[in-house]
Amino acid sequence: MTTTDAIIVEPTQEQIATVTKSRRMLPNTTVMNGPCAYLATERRRLAALKYEHFEVTQLSATIGGEIQGLDLTGPLSDEVIAEIRTALHDYKVIFWRNQPLTTDQHVAFASRFGSLETHPFLPPNTNQPELVRFAKNVNTSGYENGWHHDVTWRAEPSMGAVLHAITVPAVGGDTLFADMYAAYDGLPDDVRECVDTMTAEHDFMSAFGRLLPKDERDEMRERYPLVEHPVAPRHEATGRRYLYVNRYFTSRILGVSDAESIELIEMLSRQADYPEYQCRYRWENDSVAFWDNRAVQHYAASDYWPEKRVMERASVIGNRPTV
Numbered sequence: 001m002t003t004t005d006a007i008i009v010e011p012t013q014e015q016i017a018t019v020t021k022s023r024r025m026l027p028n029t030t031v032m033n034g035p036c037a038y039l040a041t042e043r044r045r046l047a048a049l050k051y052e053h054f055e056v057t058q059l060s061a062t063i064g065g066e067i068q069g070l071d072l073t074g075p076l077s078d079e080v081i082a083e084i085r086t087a088l089h090d091y092k093v094i095f096w097r098n099q100p101l102t103t104d105q106h107v108a109f110a111s112r113f114g115s116l117e118t119h120p121f122l123p124p125n126t127n128q129p130e131l132v133r134f135a136k137n138v139n140t141s142g143y144e145n146g147w148h149h150d151v152t153w154r155a156e157p158s159m160g161a162v163l164h165a166i167t168v169p170a171v172g173g174d175t176l177f178a179d180m181y182a183a184y185d186g187l188p189d190d191v192r193e194c195v196d197t198m199t200a201e202h203d204f205m206s207a208f209g210r211l212l213p214k215d216e217r218d219e220m221r222e223r224y225p226l227v228e229h230p231v232a233p234r235h236e237a238t239g240r241r242y243l244y245v246n247r248y249f250t251s252r253i254l255g256v257s258d259a260e261s262i263e264l265i266e267m268l269s270r271q272a273d274y275p276e277y278q279c280r281y282r283w284e285n286d287s288v289a290f291w292d293n294r295a296v297q298h299y300a301a302s303d304y305w306p307e308k309r310v311m312e313r314a315s316v317i318g319n320r321p322t323v
Contacts, residue, residue, distance in 0.1 A: 064279030065091035110314035159318025172304030
C-alpha cells in the first residue's frame, strides 16, 4: 500500500481531546508520556496542502517539507516567493535538493524575504558579510549540538534562516528541527496558562561572551544589552503561540526565584527533545534549508569529526516577538 492509498482516519475533536488527556508525566520527572493526539489536526492539514508553483513532500507529523520543482539559482517571481513564504509558515522548515547556489545567489534569494543581518560573533564568508560560514574539519569541531533559536539575544531576532550545504560528510552531520508550536501545545494546561504571561531574559554571554577578551566582552555588552521576550509569543503570521526559550540564550525567567527560573528554563527547553515534534534532515552537497526561527529550534548533530562539513547561512531580520 502506498502513502496515497492509505486509509485516512478522521478523529473528532472530542476524540483528540480524550486521547490527549491520557498523556501523563512520568514519576519524578517532567517528561510527558503517551500519545500526542493533538498533533493529528496539523498532520492532516499538512497532508492536504497543495501549491501552485511547486510540490512538497511532508517529512514528519507537523514539521518539515521538501520542495520539488523549483530552481533557486534562477529568477523567481514575486508570486513564487510569496508561495515559498506560505510553505515556510505551513511546514516551519522547508528544504531543497540540488541547488548549487553561488554566494551572490544565496544572498539574493534570502534577501527576497527581508533585510539580512550580519552576525557579530561568527565568522562570515570573506566575500559576503551577510553569510555566516560554518567550516568544520579535523582542526575545528562543531559546537552547535544543542537545541536553540538563533540570536534571541537581539532585540529583533531573525525571522528565519537560509542554510546552504556546501560540503558534507558521507555519514553524520544531520540537522534536527523541532516544532515549537507543538511543544507549546503539548504542555499541561496549567503550565500553558502560566507561561502565557511570562517574560524571559536573553543574553549572548554564555554562548559567545566567554570566548572574548574582557575589553571586547564589555564592548559587546554595551552593543547588545540584556533583552526581554515573551516565553510564549504569538507568531505574527499564523497567530499561534510557540515556546521561545532555549538553553543557549535564555538566561532567566522573570518574576520567579532563581531556582524556579532554572527549573522552568530546563523544563521548557526540554520540550524540543520529543521526537514527535521533530524532523531530521540528511544533508547532501547543495541541499538548502529555510527555517522559521520563531516557530522552530534546531540542533546540528556533531557526530562527524574529523570529517569536513562546510555550511553557509543567511539570516533574515525579524520583528520583536509579542503576545
